[in-house]
Amino acid sequence: MAAYQRLGDLLDPASTVLLTVECQRGVVGPDAAQPELARAARSSGALGNVARLVAAAHRGGVQVIHAVAERRPDGRGASRNARLFRAAERLPVRQLSGSTAVRIAPPVEVAEEDLVVRRLHGLSPLGATGMDALLRNLGCRTLVVTGVSANVAIPNAVFDAVNLGYTAVVPADAIAGVPADYTAAMIRHTLSLVATITTTDELFGRLAPPRRGRPQ
Incomplete structure (x- = not known):
């Protein structure tokens, strides 16, 4: 019950942002x-x-930000200082700016009030993308981190959030990586040390509290 209350204290809609990676x-x-x-x-x-x-x-009036990784067709400004970046250049599907590949995938929906932050370099959606300034301007104190991958981008996002002074919340069943057992181990042995680990069901009602019916 104490942990439940602590989670509730973190999720003030006015100071919470949901990030999809x-x-x-x-x-x-x-x-x-x-x-x-x-x-x-x-x-x-x-x-x-x-x-x-x-x-x-x-539904609950919580700000959503979608972090997208992309690159220009000519590759200008893209990082090349890691094997991951060089391998991405050889993949059959490339995350090119303006292409279908960088659109948010169903069933995730993008509302008019959502923000989409695109990065052309690096590993973290918070690293030199302007997102930190956006979060501060939004009054964010708690950042809920979801998406992929548990191998690289998710831990980078969580570490950066903590280093920048935000409280990170991670719903363990709303992130994924490969292999699946690595994701579970990374959550248990790494993310749990720096973030509040929770589940989608625990967060769902707190992001959108049920409407009270009219008194009879």
Whole structure:
């Protein structure tokens, strides 16, 4: 009960932002660049849970930000200082600006009031993307991190959030990586040390509290 109350204290709609990380067609869609990761996000239910949380945030008036990774067709400004970046250049599906691959993937819905933050370089959606300034201007204190991948972008986002002074909340069943047992181990042994770990069901009602019926 104490943990439940603590979670509730963190989730003031006025100071909470729900972040989706790389929930884009070219990453988690049916024709994704890395089919194994896309299958993990869908078969585990993580992508569906992200969609549920986004819908709840929309109903509850909680700000949603979608973080998208992309690159220019000419590659200008893109990072090349890690194997991951060089491998991405050879994938059959590339996350090119303006292409279908960088659109948010169903069933996650994008509302008019949502913000979409795009990055052309690096590993973190909070690293030199302008997101920190957006979060501060929104009055954010708690950042709920969802999406992919548990291998790279999610831990980067959580660490950056903590380093920047935000409280990070991670619904364990709304993130995915490969292999699945690595995701569970990373949550248990790493993210749990720096973030509040919860579930989609625990967050759902808090993001969108049930409406009270009219008195009889």
